Amino acid sequence: MQLDFFPSRTLTLYLAKMFVMRIFAVLVMLVLVLLMLDLLSATGDILAYPGNGQGEVLRYAGLRLPQLISRFLPYSVLLATLITLVTLNQNSEVVAMKAAGLSAHQVLSPLLLTAAVVSIVSFGFNERVVTRANGTLKAWEAAEYGPIPTPSAGAGGTRANVYLTDGTNILSAAALTGSGKDIVLSGVTWYERAPGGIIREQIRSPRATFAAPGWRLEKAARFDVAGAITDTMPTLVVGKDLSPETIMLQSVDADAQSFWELSDSIDAYEAAGRNTDEMRAKWWHRLSGPLSALLMPLLGSIAAFGLARSGQLFVRAIIGMALGFAYFVVDNAALAMGSFGGYPPLLAAWAPFVLFVLLGETVLIRTEE
Known part of the structure; x- marks a missing residue:
């Protein structure tokens, strides 16, 4: 043999x-x-x-x-x-x-x-x-399947389906581009909820940017659930406790990051005391x-x-x-x-x-x- x-x-x-x-x-x-x-x-x-x-x-x-x-x-x-x-x-x-x-x-x-x-x-x-x-x-x-929001120069890539909580309220976005204070949210929906979880207002906006603090919604359309009333406003600031760092941490998509990028994200999560x-x-x-x-x-x-x-x-x-x-x-x-x-x-x-x-x-x- x-x-x-x-x-x-x-x-x-x-x-x-x-x-x-x-x-x-x-x-x-x-x-x-x-x-x-x-x-x-x-x-x-x-x-x-x-x-x-x-x-x-x-x-x-x-x-x-x-x-x-x-x-x-x-x-x-x-x-x-x-x-x-x-x-x-x-x-x-x-x-x-x-x-x-x-x-x-x-x-x-x-x-x-x-x-x-x-x-x-x-x-x-x-x-x-x-x-x-x-x-x-x-x-x-x-x-x-429409145009994907283009990241600003020097910013990070595009992330999809961002879901964030601010106390009892919820901020969701179809896409996120940029990083840090240059973050731009697209297809934004803000849900203002009562302590029991009941939605009081729903606000939709095509675009949101950082307002230091909070996020400025542009061309916002607000729907009052109790009164069934819809009105519009040029700008509105919501989510004042949501910092850019918090959004970057909560919008990590492990499947869209490389091995080394995911390693950096894990380190950032651990530094923030988050479950990894x-x-x-x-x-x-x-x-x-x-x-x-x-x-x-x-x-x-x-x-x-x-x-x-x-x-x-x-x-x-x-x-x-x-x-x-x-x-x-x-x-x-x-x-x-x-x-x-x-x-x-x-x-x-x-x-x-x-x-x-x-x-x-x-x-x-x-x-x-």
Whole structure:
């Protein structure tokens, strides 16, 4: 038996090339089908805005494409693993490799190496492309697929669906641009509530700026709930206890920030004495999420071993698929538990990965080694 972890260079390249081609084919198939289904549901809303046409539909598709690639790349690696290993098993190539003295881990090593490269590429793609697409798409959806408010020079990006509380009152905005005292809120609604939570007044404004203190609503339309009276006023200042720093902290979107930006936001939250469990769980998951691709060859390896003519190859493929999808279910559940404090963030992000690594190794060793 060879002592090297990898088989020969020729065999490694052969298996890696076969695996990469199947990952790409499955990913393209999944993304195209899901993108078409998504467009069927979103096209009506996009075209409902006056002036939108084919260009806006294509823009939406371009923003959704990175999200779908990021979300379904691990699934593609799982399905490509099963297709690759089942094909090798049916053609007795696994038998030939075993007869040459290769262990099960050596047979899988080219697939694991390829999956590790996919994980690294996935991390970089998420940080450079997906986070920006998330922020832009959310801001566009908040503007009801109309023009997105443009940030002022030197200011931060656009954030969507800002929701703030000032005592019993509520300030919401469809979009936020700028930072610090240069913050501009668009699509603003102010709810003035009684101590029991009953809304007394609702004030809508297309734009709000910092008034030091408070926020100046422009062209405000006020509706008095008790008297059912609507009146307008040129300007109105509300939310005098809401500082720009408070708004910046409460409007953080973890999905639209890169790994390092999210780290800075967590530090700012901790300095302000705010709970960071949800953000820290997502921060850890930025590392463990892409590594799920590395796990898929191990979970699907049960389909590689065992004689194809025994009639159990299909059952083995189903078991491998079940293990892979079970990981995604457990991973999502653990992340949800970590987001609201049920699990520590580190445990929520890494426990499913470690658990299924051990499970995959146990299945592999007991069935083959």
